[in-house]
Amino acid sequence: MNKTELDTQVSLLMQGTKYGDETLKQAMAQELRMRLLEVEKEGRKLRVYCGFDPRTSDLHLGHTVPIRKMRQFQELGHDVTFVIGRFTSLVGDPSDKNSVRAQISMEDATLNAETYAEQAFKILDPNQTRIAYNDTWLSKLTFQDLIELASHFTLQQFLTREAFRKRWKAEDPIYLHEFFYTLMQGYDAYHLKTDVQIGGTDQLFNIVTAARKLMEALGEKPNIAIILGILPGTDGVVKMSKSLGNHIPLQTDPEDMYGKVMSVPDIAMGDYFRLVTRLTPTEIDEIEAGLESGELHPRDVKMRMAREIVGIYYGEESVEPAEAAFRRVFQEREKPEEMPDFHTRHGIKLVEIIVEAGLTKSKSEARRLVDQRGVRLDGVVVEDPKEILELDEPKVLRVGKRHFLRLLPPEE
Numbered sequence: 001m002n003k004t005e006l007d008t009q010v011s012l013l014m015q016g017t018k019y020g021d022e023t024l025k026q027a028m029a030q031e032l033r034m035r036l037l038e039v040e041k042e043g044r045k046l047r048v049y050c051g052f053d054p055r056t057s058d059l060h061l062g063h064t065v066p067i068r069k070m071r072q073f074q075e076l077g078h079d080v081t082f083v084i085g086r087f088t089s090l091v092g093d094p095s096d097k098n099s100v101r102a103q104i105s106m107e108d109a110t111l112n113a114e115t116y117a118e119q120a121f122k123i124l125d126p127n128q129t130r131i132a133y134n135d136t137w138l139s140k141l142t143f144q145d146l147i148e149l150a151s152h153f154t155l156q157q158f159l160t161r162e163a164f165r166k167r168w169k170a171e172d173p174i175y176l177h178e179f180f181y182t183l184m185q186g187y188d189a190y191h192l193k194t195d196v197q198i199g200g201t202d203q204l205f206n207i208v209t210a211a212r213k214l215m216e217a218l219g220e221k222p223n224i225a226i227i228l229g230i231l232p233g234t235d236g237v238v239k240m241s242k243s244l245g246n247h248i249p250l251q252t253d254p255e256d257m258y259g260k261v262m263s264v265p266d267i268a269m270g271d272y273f274r275l276v277t278r279l280t281p282t283e284i285d286e287i288e289a290g291l292e293s294g295e296l297h298p299r300d301v302k303m304r305m306a307r308e309i310v311g312i313y314y315g316e317e318s319v320e321p322a323e324a325a326f327r328r329v330f331q332e333r334e335k336p337e338e339m340p341d342f343h344t345r346h347g348i349k350l351v352e353i354i355v356e357a358g359l360t361k362s363k364s365e366a367r368r369l370v371d372q373r374g375v376r377l378d379g380v381v382v383e384d385p386k387e388i389l390e391l392d393e394p395k396v397l398r399v400g401k402r403h404f405l406r407l408l409p410p411e412e
Helices: 003-014 022-042 061-075 106-120 143-150 155-159 162-169 176-192 201-217 254-262 266-276 281-293 298-314 316-331 350-356 363-371
Strands: 047-052 079-084 129-133 196-200 224-228 341-343 375-377 395-399 403-408
Touching (some): 003 022, 003 061, 047 061, 061 079, 061 224, 061 266, 106 129, 143 176, 155 162, 176 201, 196 201, 201 224, 254 298, 266 281, 266 298, 298 316, 350 375, 350 395, 363 375
Parallel strands (some): 047 079, 079 129, 196 224, 341 403
Antiparallel strands (some): 375 395
């Protein structure tokens, strides 16, 4: 590999990284450069991994930020492992949480993980991706192993983390098992003997402090941390999260994805263009310059962003119908031309209709939408989630901003 090729790879792979410290960023770039030369001499490719905890069944657009970086490594010919963290899910990453995560069972984690690979393959090349489950090695560790792993860290190191520090100061509980998460993730990196680990800025401690130290202590070269920016949710402020309801799921439809992207505040468009589109830095710079000068209208730019994102996940043929549906429903304030029918039955409650039609996954989620005034029946806001519908004529149910259902009277 000549110097130009090396420089090109390093530049591409470091694109979009965010360490909060320029010295650390330069150190990681230099380590990446040296490791690329080392593996070339050894006649192999970089071993790259990123882990995803199946605490819910859906991946969302925020997860695609590290997945797209994994794809860049693939396209350069490197070995990529997509780790499904069924075992780390039992604890849950406390990195950005102000309270302890609820624990889930192995059965729930396994069920949630069933479609993770399929969702990831919307971006990754399935023929060049290794899928691994970390319970296959973490579940075999003994208590003696755990003592050895824990001996490399101090309590003070963990309490310097922002989330723990805030809870300590507020005298909120910090549970011992929450510390295990970092040890488990660090052991993942060691077990896989990775050259590169990818994660968001919320993973700085887990990767840079813990995994690198643990790998070196156990006799492996410390992996190189590729730390990426965090995609804000549709509120444009906090990290995209299903639990916060500000996420854009991958398992949806083109119209819903287009509409959710269009709901993103203007201030967050730069992050979305940089983190989840295929546009080059030069193209993004031109867009931002056009917005600043007034040459480009924010609405037109956002529609370009929505077209780009829908095109990535559903193909270019899906873009025009999705945009037409958005214009019709949101800009022209019309109902969709087509919507699914739902035959009601005597005594059925509104929340039961919403769940049975697949518009939410649980009655609690349906009730929350009603409480947030997000459900309308023939244009009228529904106030009571326990309302029983007895229809003698068709009515249109609107759930959220994008889902419509034609309710029909019971079949006699």
